[in-house]
Amino acid sequence: MATQTFQRTWRRRSTRRELALWFGWLLLVALFVFCWQVMTENTIWMFVTDAPRQAADIGSRMFPPRWEYIPALLEPLWDTLNIATLGTLLALFMAVPVAFLAARNTTPSVRFVRPVALLIIVASRSINSLIWALLLVAVIGPGVLAGIVAIAFRSIGFVAKLLYEAIEEIDESQVEAISATGASKAQVMDYAVAPQILPAFAGITVFRWDINIRESTVLGLVGAGGLGLRLQESLNVLAWPQVTVIFILILITVLVSEWVSAKVRHAII
Amino acid sequence: MTAKAHPRTWSRPPLIQRTWLRWSLYGGALIYLALATASVEVNWLRVWEGLDRGLRFVQGFLVPDFTSRWGDILQGMEESLTMTVTATVVGVLISVPIGIGAARNIAPLPIYAVCRAIVALSRSFQEIIVAILFVAMFGFGPFAGFLTLSFATIGFLAKLLAEDIEDIDESQVEAIRATGAGWWQVVAYGIQPQVMPRLIGLSLYRLDINFRESAVIGIVGAGGIGATLNTAMDRYEYDSAAAILILIILIVMAAEYLSGFVRKWVQ
Numbered sequence: 177m178a179t180q181t182f183q184r185t186w187r188r189r190s191t192r193r194e195l196a197l198w199f200g201w202l203l204l205v206a207l208f209v210f211c212w213q214v215m216t217e218n219t220i221w222m223f224v225t226d227a228p229r230q231a232a233d234i235g236s237r238m239f240p241p242r243w244e245y246i247p248a249l250l251e252p253l254w255d256t257l258n259i260a261t262l263g264t265l266l267a268l269f270m271a272v273p274v275a276f277l278a279a280r281n282t283t284p285s286v287r288f289v290r291p292v293a294l295l296i297i298v299a300s301r302s303i304n305s306l307i308w309a310l311l312l313v314a315v316i317g318p319g320v321l322a323g324i325v326a327i328a329f330r331s332i333g334f335v336a337k338l339l340y341e342a343i344e345e346i347d348e349s350q351v352e353a354i355s356a357t358g359a360s361k362a363q364v365m366d367y368a369v370a371p372q373i374l375p376a377f378a379g380i381t382v383f384r385w386d387i388n389i390r391e392s393t394v395l396g397l398v399g400a401g402g403l404g405l406r407l408q409e410s411l412n413v414l415a416w417p418q419v420t421v422i423f424i425l426i427l428i429t430v431l432v433s434e435w436v437s438a439k440v441r442h443a444i445i
Numbered sequence: 446m447t448a449k450a451h452p453r454t455w456s457r458p459p460l461i462q463r464t465w466l467r468w469s470l471y472g473g474a475l476i477y478l479a480l481a482t483a484s485v486e487v488n489w490l491r492v493w494e495g496l497d498r499g500l501r502f503v504q505g506f507l508v509p510d511f512t513s514r515w516g517d518i519l520q521g522m523e524e525s526l527t528m529t530v531t532a533t534v535v536g537v538l539i540s541v542p543i544g545i546g547a548a549r550n551i552a553p554l555p556i557y558a559v560c561r562a563i564v565a566l567s568r569s570f571q572e573i574i575v576a577i578l579f580v581a582m583f584g585f586g587p588f589a590g591f592l593t594l595s596f597a598t599i600g601f602l603a604k605l606l607a608e609d610i611e612d613i614d615e616s617q618v619e620a621i622r623a624t625g626a627g628w629w630q631v632v633a634y635g636i637q638p639q640v641m642p643r644l645i646g647l648s649l650y651r652l653d654i655n656f657r658e659s660a661v662i663g664i665v666g667a668g669g670i671g672a673t674l675n676t677a678m679d680r681y682e683y684d685s686a687a688a689i690l691i692l693i694i695l696i697v698m699a700a701e702y703l704s705g706f707v708r709k710w711v712q
Contacts, residue, residue, distance in 0.1 A: 208534045211527035215587050223584030230582045258481040302697040303690060304661045306573065307671075310678055311686075315499040317491035324485070371457075394573045398664065411577065427569055 234416060241424065242417035249406060249425055255320050256402035256429070259395065260388040263327025268381060271332045275339035281351075282343055282369065293336070300333030305391045309400040323400035327388050334384055342376040343369065378444045386437035393426045403429075502683045509691055510684035514677065518689055521673035524587040525659040526696075528669055532591045532659075533652045536598025541644075543599060544606030545632065551610065560603070567600025576662040587668030594655045594662075601654070605647050606640065613639045642711050649704035656700060660693050 189197065276282045278293035309326035316322050346369060354368035396404025403426060410418040461467040511518070546552045546560035575596055579589040613636060621635035663671020670689060677686040 204534070208531060211530040214523060215527040215531055215591060219586055219588045220584060224588060227582045234578070234581055254484065258485060261477075262481055262485070298698055299694055302657065302694040304657055306661045306664060307674065307690070310664070310675065311502065314495075314678055314681075315502060316495045317488060319488065320485045321487050321492070390571060394571055397573065423570075423574065426574070430569060 237416040238420040240417065241420040242415075243421065245418045245421045246425070249403065249422065252396070252401075252403045252406050253425065253429065255323075256392045256404075257389070259320060259323040259327055259392040259400070259402050260385060260433075263324045263392070264331060264381065264385045264388050266324060266328035267331035267335055267384070270328065271335035271339065274332060274336040275343060276365075278336060278340040279343035281346070281348070282365075293340075297333045297336050297340075300329055300331075301337065302333075303330065305330035305388075306395065306398060309395045310398045313399045318399035318401070320401035323392060323395045323402060326395060326400055327392055330391070331384050331388060334387075335380055338380045339373065339377060342373045342380075346372040375444055379441050382437045382440045382444075386433050389433040390430050393429060498681075498683075502687065505683035505685075505687035506691070508684060509688035510682070511688045514673070514682070514685040514688075517673050517676070518670070518685070518692070521663070521670035521689070522692065524590075525656065525663075525669035525671075528587045528590045528594060528659050529652060529656045532594030533598060533648065533655050535591075536595040536651070536655075537602060537644075537648050539595070540599045540602040540606065544603040545610065547603055547607035548610035550613075550615075551628075551632065551636065560607070564600050564604045564607070567596055568604065572597045572658045572662055573665060576665050576667040580666045585666045585668070590659060590662050590667035590669050593667055594658060597658065598651050598655065602647055602651055606644060609640050609643050610636060642708075645711050646704075646708045649707055653697065653700045653704060657693075657697060 187194075274293050274296055277284070277289050278297060280286060280290070283290045283293070305326050308329045309322060312322040312326050312329075316325070350372065351364055351368040354364050359367065392402055392404075394404045394407070396402045396406065397408050399405070399408075403422060407419065407422045410416075410422060459467060461470065543560045543563055546556045547564055549557055552560065572593055576589065576593040579592045579596075583589045583592065617639065618631055618635035621631050626634065659669040660671045660674065663669040663673070664675050666672070670693065674686055674689045677683075677689060
């Protein structure tokens with residue numbers, strides 16, 4: 177029997193794989209340096225080095241917060257909550273059909289209808305709600321309605337994507353059992369598919385509502401109503417003490433909505 | 446044996462078991478909806494007038510104009526893409542130590558508290574608000590955007606990485622520790638191999654998010670394609686705006702496809 181020489185030290189990868197890995201890292205570093213160069217081409221470094229002073233300056237102007245400003249913020253806050261909630265509801269009405277059309281097991285046609293539904297989902301998801309708001313403010317005018325529709329358009333993709341994944345993962349034996357009783361297509365949907373996805377649906381809805389509260393606080397920056405409108409006004413006149421109050425209010429709103437959504441999701445699931 | 450009268454028909458059990466809670470929830474929701482819809486002021490005349498613009502926008506989408514603003518679009522895209530890459534790299538580099546520090550099973554309590562506080566701070570403010578502050582401090586341009594995206598990346602990635610580290614298989618860590626390995630060696634040989642595939646996946650996902658966000662923070666002056674888009678909208682050049690949006694969608698789709706490919710290859 178020939179004695180085999182074993183390697184003395186253990187190595188995770190072969191030499192070739194190790195070299196490939198290092199080469200990959202090298203490429204990443206090169207890409208980073210290249211991007212950094214391109215990005216900072218037009219940066220005025222004087223402003224950057226000046227930043228700590230600027231930060232201290234803004235910080236000193238932000239305090240103390242102007243608490244008397246709060247009563248003026250209550251109505252925008254109500255608007256913000258409405259934008260998020262009504263926007264989420266509107267999105268649900270549109271997202272549910274899209275999800276059923278996009279799911280492989282419920283779509284009427286995998287060839288023709290499914291790609292269209294997937295395209296709607298991708299388009300809605302790639303465009304941030306602020307950009308949707310920018311478009312809608314131009315089309316239907318500034319105000320709460322533009323915010324609601326913007327939130328709805330952004331949420332369609334999110335809700336529909338998660339929902340169609342949930343639909344595709346359902347237990348087919350239940351569908352079979354219901355159809356074996358002679359149920360029609362609609363009855364199969366109602367008694368076999370819907371009960372299985374309902375918890376996921378409720379969870380997704382609350383999750384999205386939470387995100388929408390977050391996003392609707394700043395939609396006003398482009399004129400779509402809510403707290404952001406006041407933020408924009410205060411920024412325009414450099415009223416930093418008011419900006420602080422708005423930031424604090426946004427923070428509280430976001431924390432409360434996160435807490436509510438966590439509680440509700442916990443209760444459902 | 447007394448025969449119990451079984452009900453002949455079956456009805457589904459309600460989602461919320463307690464009757465009073467169910468009805469008060471329904472009632473509350475109805476009242477809220479009525480109040481909320483009543484407080485939404487809609488200027489239907491303005492909406493009607495705007496439909497014309499909406500139509501023009503749809504037409505812009507059908508016939509997007511890539512050429513007349515191509516220089517601006519190219520520069521915006523260049524800023525957005527470079528900003529995205531640099532911010533993701535820097536954000537990941539910073540969030541790895543913070544993520545390790547925020548995992549309760551390997552970090553001592555004081556470090557854990559500090560790291561969790563950083564994560565909470567970074568997560569509670571949206572990109573756009575951070576961008577406003579950074580633009581005020583560092584001046585207009587992609588550098589403020591780069592800082593914003595890096596800051597946002599930290600909260601996202603560190604939190605998910607910490608949760609991932611907390612979920613790892615402890616027996617592997619124990620095995621490494623049993624060989625007499627120090628803390629660094631435990632992290633390098635017991636934890637890193639377990640979380641690496643997911644870390645790479647998350648980084649790619651964040652790259653995708655950062656690109657999408659880079660299209661937004663330009664609205665408040667932090668550079669990138671968002672600034673170009675905002676200008677195009679302000680000038681009512683809907684065909685150019687449509688071209689930009691189509692490019693954004695295409696890049697996001699390409700990034701999603703690519704990251705799916707890389708994730709499959711890594712795992």
